[in-house]
Amino acid sequence: MNRHVAVLMGGLSAEREVSLVSGENCAAALEEQGYRVTRVDVGRDLPAVLAKLKPDVAFNALHGRIGEDGRVQGVLDLMGIPYTHSGVLASALAMDKPMAMRLFRSAGLVCPEGFEIEFEDLQDGPPPMEPPFVVKPAAEGSSVDVVIAMKGDIADLVGREDIAPDTRFLVERYVPGHELTCAVLGEEALTVTEIRPKKKGSFYDYRAKYTEGVAEHIVPAPLPRPVIDKVCDWALRAHWVLGCRGISRADFRYDPSKGMDGLVLLEVNTQPGMTPMSLVPEQAKHRGISFGELVVRLIERARCDR
Numbered sequence: 001m002n003r004h005v006a007v008l009m010g011g012l013s014a015e016r017e018v019s020l021v022s023g024e025n026c027a028a029a030l031e032e033q034g035y036r037v038t039r040v041d042v043g044r045d046l047p048a049v050l051a052k053l054k055p056d057v058a059f060n061a062l063h064g065r066i067g068e069d070g071r072v073q074g075v076l077d078l079m080g081i082p083y084t085h086s087g088v089l090a091s092a093l094a095m096d097k098p099m100a101m102r103l104f105r106s107a108g109l110v111c112p113e114g115f116e117i118e119f120e121d122l123q124d125g126p127p128p129m130e131p132p133f134v135v136k137p138a139a140e141g142s143s144v145d146v147v148i149a150m151k152g153d154i155a156d157l158v159g160r161e162d163i164a165p166d167t168r169f170l171v172e173r174y175v176p177g178h179e180l181t182c183a184v185l186g187e188e189a190l191t192v193t194e195i196r197p198k199k200k201g202s203f204y205d206y207r208a209k210y211t212e213g214v215a216e217h218i219v220p221a222p223l224p225r226p227v228i229d230k231v232c233d234w235a236l237r238a239h240w241v242l243g244c245r246g247i248s249r250a251d252f253r254y255d256p257s258k259g260m261d262g263l264v265l266l267e268v269n270t271q272p273g274m275t276p277m278s279l280v281p282e283q284a285k286h287r288g289i290s291f292g293e294l295v296v297r298l299i300e301r302a303r304c305d306r
């Protein structure tokens, strides 16, 4: 009998819409590969839904809070359902950017200079840093609420009433130059993509990530071999230091004016986008791995921690 896969998608985070697209894309590919697929839009009733479905394996296509931060992984461990991507610990570590950075730094990787701050202190205090700087939530993805303050203006962000006072943010020195990303599949770095927003002065924001034609992806990145090798090496080390499984994708900035010292690691995504526009499928394709093969490889690596 065909293996029954529950594709977990949607969910409760700010990245819900993206996850629905990732999930549908993966579900269709899995069906094409001969799996029996049930699409599950994840809510707080997930344990009851899974108890009824009794899938052989869960394909985790969630992004952001709950689905990417170890909580859904914990439910699956408890229920004994093998799942794709990282386990509880790696997921929780990667989702918390300040915590992940502590580990990256201790492994000799360079992250942007910066510090953690609570939203109310950002609201009440003096400008957090000399511009240009970046302010971003400590635990979100998809560039949600990321502010690039080239001239130090964060008035729109601090004026927001929908953000809880104790929400943790990161303030980071703005790193100029190239935007790079590198996926690690299994134990191998796939390739390096350079992302160039088409509009000058814009950054890789939510719209650029999910609107066709707003950002250009160059695969492989047109940079000197030693830089590419360094990005691949750091992506592998970052994947390893957090204990990621299956696949991860590390985001970088590279400032060529600093030569080989210009590379800075921003974050690791344990549930990278799997939409038709996403970076991981594109890198896999560049390496001769079709989308169907990619989802099968992830299913083959599915497990739970007992």
Ligand SMILES: Nc1ncnc2c1ncn2[C@@H]1O[C@H](COP(=O)(O)OP(=O)(O)O)[C@@H](O)[C@H]1O
Pocket: 112, 134, 136, 140, 141, 142, 143, 144, 146, 172, 173, 174, 175, 176, 179, 203, 204, 205, 251, 253, 266, 267
């Ligand atoms: N320190 C920084 N310097 C320059 N650009 C940054 C910096 N931090 C974030 N960015 C920009 O914001 C985007 C999103 O930031 P990132 O740390 O990858 O968080 P997430 O993707 O989880 O929202 C990056 O892809 C980059 O374009």
Ligand SMILES: [Mg+2]
Pocket: 142, 143, 251, 266, 267
């Ligand atoms: Mg990112």
